[in-house]
Amino acid sequence: MNLKGGWRMSVEVDLLLQEAKESIEAAQNYRSELQQRLHGLNQARKQIRGSSGQARETLQRHFAVLQAGATRLLNERLAALLAEVDAIEANSVKPLDDCQSLIENGVGQADELLREGEAALRCGLGEKEDKLGSFTKKAMHIQLDSLPEVPALVDVPCVSAQLDDSLLGLLRERVSRHGSVSSHPPVQIEELQERPGGILVRWCKVDEDFAAADYRLQYRRSGSGGSQYEDSYIGRDCEFLVLHLDPHTEYLFRVCARGEGRSEWSPWSVSQTGYTTLAPHEWCPGTEGYILSSRRNIALRSDSSNSLFPVLYSNTATYFCGQTLTFKISAAGQMDQRDSLGVCVDSGREAESLQRDQAVCISTNGAVFVNGKEMTNQLPAITVGSAVTFDMEVVNLFPSSNNHLSEGGNFKLRVTIGSGNREVVFDWLVDQAVDSLFFGCSFAHSGWKVLVY
Known part of the structure; x- marks a missing residue:
């Protein structure tokens, strides 16, 4: 056998070995x-x-x-x-x-x-x-x-x-x-979305002939040591955000419905397992003039007699683009044009309000501020029961010649702020790329109470 023939045979053997390995891997995947x-x-x-x-x-x-x-x-x-x-x-x-x-x-x-x-x-x-x-x-x-x-x-x-x-x-x-x-319950859970310290549960009817008057959502901790199911929501909506959940812990969710004019509930849906990897939003403790709840997700402006007008920030930068950040007002005090609810790049600035550079916010009178400048568009005034939402997504990046983000407003976020039945949408330029943002609030007068989730 000449050298050329031997090389050709070696190549053919290598090809056969490669094909055999690929076939074995494919068979393993197929079996799996x-x-x-x-x-x-x-x-x-x-x-x-x-x-x-x-x-x-x-x-x-x-x-x-x-x-x-x-x-x-x-x-x-x-x-x-x-x-x-x-x-x-x-x-x-x-x-x-x-x-x-x-x-x-x-x-x-x-x-x-x-x-x-x-x-x-x-x-x-x-x-x-x-x-x-x-x-x-x-x-x-x-x-x-x-x-x-x-x-x-x-x-x-x-x-x-x-x-x-x-x-x-x-x-x-x-x-x-x-x-x-029936072979199937009339309502089933269709989606579980993780949220900071909670899970957004969405459900839908699978029996179109069933006229639902109310829905009932329950959850419990999964595993052998799990607790009993407890009610989380009863109402007409087809979604609910379950809060106060421990991160990296599995929970079981189930939902049922009550027909029009009926008193009994339908059979439960098939239980679905969900968990969140996101830490809950928390206010930073120790800020003068604010009292926090035990879970640090509720802040009360308690004392406005001091001349200082502090901003209460989040404990860490826990807001990520693609999420919805919500502020829910459960008590209100006197309005002030310096009041603000919003997000910012950092929490280290000495300022009396979020109406400053590198922050976007809404005042209690409905005015919207971007990097300290008031927009012409205005949202409804904030009162008891108001829910203000912030949604952000990365629009684009402008890389510099060295393929790194350059300074000076090269990071653009598209921001949607909703309040009541209205919303405003705008682009926000920040100095540098950020993975996460802080949130904060400031109120000139006592009596304001806000839940963040």
């Missing part, structure tokens, strides 16, 4: 995918059989309760009707018993009188006059012509029971429509 699908099938079969078993237990338990209840009600009604018969019988027989006692007493007197009369007739002549006189006086005293009245049969009760045979038909008709079995 099939195993995952088998696991999915097993989970589906487990859900079908598990839910079917639960449905059987629910039906059996419910109808056992109904049967026991129906038997109890029928027995109670039977006992009540029998008691009515007993009362009628007792009240009707008593006058007859009284009359019978009177007649029997009269029969006894008549027997005794007969015996005395017969004895008077049989006595001798010496005693006959006295005996007959005594007998005659006794007979007149008894009043033999006075007889008690006995009621006719038509005048005494004739007890009967009236029963409506339609009850069984009505019961049959109601029982035939009582309860239902």
